[in-house]
Amino acid sequence: MEIMTDKANAAGTEDNIRPRLYEKIRELTEAAGRDLKACVVTFGCQMNERDSEKIRGTLRSAGYALTESEKEADLVIYNTCSVRENADVRVFGRLGYLHSLKDKKPALRIGLCGCMAQEERVREKIEKTYPFVDIMFGTHNISSLEGLLLKSLETGERAWDVRKEGSRIEEELPESRTYPFKSGVNITFGCNNFCTYCIVPYVRGREESRRAGDVLEEIRNLAAEGVTEVMLLGQNVNSYGDSEGMLTFPMLLKKVCEIDGIRRVRFMSSHPADLSDELIEVMGSEKKICPHIHLPVQSGSDRILKRMNRHYTKAHYIEITDKLRKAVPGIAITTDIIVGFPGETREDVDETIELVKRVRFDNAFTFVYSPRPGTPAADYPDQVPEDIVKKEFDRVLKCVQETARNEIKRHEGEVQEVLVEHLNEKDPSLVTGRLPDNTVVHFPGNESMIGQYLKVRLEKCEGFYYMGKREDDED
Numbered sequence: 001m002e003i004m005t006d007k008a009n010a011a012g013t014e015d016n017i018r019p020r021l022y023e024k025i026r027e028l029t030e031a032a033g034r035d036l037k038a039c040v041v042t043f044g045c046q047m048n049e050r051d052s053e054k055i056r057g058t059l060r061s062a063g064y065a066l067t068e069s070e071k072e073a074d075l076v077i078y079n080t081c082s083v084r085e086n087a088d089v090r091v092f093g094r095l096g097y098l099h100s101l102k103d104k105k106p107a108l109r110i111g112l113c114g115c116m117a118q119e120e121r122v123r124e125k126i127e128k129t130y131p132f133v134d135i136m137f138g139t140h141n142i143s144s145l146e147g148l149l150l151k152s153l154e155t156g157e158r159a160w161d162v163r164k165e166g167s168r169i170e171e172e173l174p175e176s177r178t179y180p181f182k183s184g185v186n187i188t189f190g191c192n193n194f195c196t197y198c199i200v201p202y203v204r205g206r207e208e209s210r211r212a213g214d215v216l217e218e219i220r221n222l223a224a225e226g227v228t229e230v231m232l233l234g235q236n237v238n239s240y241g242d243s244e245g246m247l248t249f250p251m252l253l254k255k256v257c258e259i260d261g262i263r264r265v266r267f268m269s270s271h272p273a274d275l276s277d278e279l280i281e282v283m284g285s286e287k288k289i290c291p292h293i294h295l296p297v298q299s300g301s302d303r304i305l306k307r308m309n310r311h312y313t314k315a316h317y318i319e320i321t322d323k324l325r326k327a328v329p330g331i332a333i334t335t336d337i338i339v340g341f342p343g344e345t346r347e348d349v350d351e352t353i354e355l356v357k358r359v360r361f362d363n364a365f366t367f368v369y370s371p372r373p374g375t376p377a378a379d380y381p382d383q384v385p386e387d388i389v390k391k392e393f394d395r396v397l398k399c400v401q402e403t404a405r406n407e408i409k410r411h412e413g414e415v416q417e418v419l420v421e422h423l424n425e426k427d428p429s430l431v432t433g434r435l436p437d438n439t440v441v442h443f444p445g446n447e448s449m450i451g452q453y454l455k456v457r458l459e460k461c462e463g464f465y466y467m468g469k470r471e472d473d474e475d
């Protein structure tokens with residue numbers, strides 16, 4: 001993929017971009033007689049969610065009011081995902097809708113960033129078919145947004161700047177967090193695993209670990225702002241390695257647990273090939289680490305795992321999950337499964353189903369294989385016909401749902417601590433929160449409980465969540 005830097009007019013290369021941008025937005029706000037509004041829509045994974053918080057932070061600092069309504073917005077940015085084709089199709093569909101909004105409101109600015117922006121194929125398509133996209137930047141240069149926005153607002157010209165690899169990890173971007181009490185924290189960027197189906201290494205680049213000092217300082221600052229739960233983020237957190245101090249992921253986890261004010265520590269994702277005994281031990285001994293692991297298995301067939309370039313076997317996966325259950329009583333194990341990988345047979349799917357039953361996942365996100373242009377598996381000759389994939393997918397999904405339902409209800413009747421996250425979306429007399437093992441709980445409550453840790457009796461398991469009742473607070 002080529003580097004696409006629109007140098008000719010890249011306001012981003014000048015020093016006084018920020019004051020000029022802030023001044024420009026002040027002027028436009030005055031002329032409009034109201035706040036300018038920006039809407040950032042996120043597709044994809046937790047990395048994108050976290051990046052969107054930085055994009056929102058940048059826009060808020062510049063003077064925009066944030067909105068969730070694309071219709072109300074003066075600037076809409078789509079932070080996109082390339083992992084499966086349907087994510088991609090959704091974005092193109094919604095761009096069509098934005099075009100119709102722009103027809104009615106020509107001052108509307110439209111931006112596209114994230115993983116799709118890193119794909120040359122996508123940029124070509126946008127250039128040809130969606131020329132009304134004003135701003136584009138990639139996963140390695142969120143900090144270019146200010147310059148690109150300034151250029152677009154000052155000149156009305158297209159402002160695109162997508163970099164191939166980050167020259168350095170971008171520290172110190174402002175942020176606007178979705179929750180005041182919990183936050184994601186990046187520890188690695190990119191991925192070196194090159195699973196044969198996966199586009200992530202191509203759109204996110206080679207794996208880089210942040211310096212442990214930077215990670216810990218960020219978490220200390222978050223704790224000082226009232227954050228009590230952190231989720232350490234990386235495509236494969238187990239391969240974290242601080243470039244300066246040779247700190248491993250379990251060592252980093254221990255240091256995070258030492259930070260005052262942090263009550264819950266989570267992380268995702270873990271790659272089964274790199275999950276160490278040291279990590280299992282630390283998960284067992286550190287009380288702040290939540291009893292949950294998301295450990296994508298992808299398939300239960302050794303033949304398919306090999307073709308996927310996953311570097312472990314079904315037996316190894318079972319061995320590590322057995323160890324985890326022993327070291328961390330009550331641990332919830334969740335996973336990702338792909339059905340319909342090239343060459344997959346009914347017998348391979350039987351192996352996956354057997355694995356689901358053996359490991360007893362609390363949840364398994366099950367995906368239909370989606371060929372991604374540029375990945376090796378997309379060119380394998382033995383692609384599985386759609387009708388067969390659909391049948392096999394239904395078989396796996398049925399097994400996953402049955403297993404998860406039985407597994408999740410093991411806590412029925414218990415009293416556990418819930419971190420309350422928000423009012424229930426359907427019934428405002430209820431609040432919604434999470435157990436340490438990440439299961440969702442709804443119970444009667446009110447807004448004042450948001451951000452608090454409350455003791456809740458788990459009265460009834462309803463499939464993937466609990467209905468509960470608050471117990472008298474014993475703290």
Ligand code: SAH
Pocket residue numbers: 083084197198199200234235236269270271295296298336337338367368369370371372
């Ligand atoms: N880094 C994480 C996964 C990131 S992508 C890990 O390896 O654990 C999230 C999930 O999307 C993957 O676990 C996989 O199950 C699914 N996925 C990735 N590429 C896919 C593809 N081409 N088709 C279908 N599912 C895919």
Ligand code: SF4
Pocket residue numbers: 191192193194195198199200201235236271
């Ligand atoms: Fe993709 Fe594999 Fe990297 Fe996960 S580990 S992001 S599935 S290449």
Ligand code: F3S
Pocket residue numbers: 043044045046047048080081082083114115199200203204
């Ligand atoms: Fe999607 Fe990019 Fe995440 S491809 S899954 S948003 S790293």
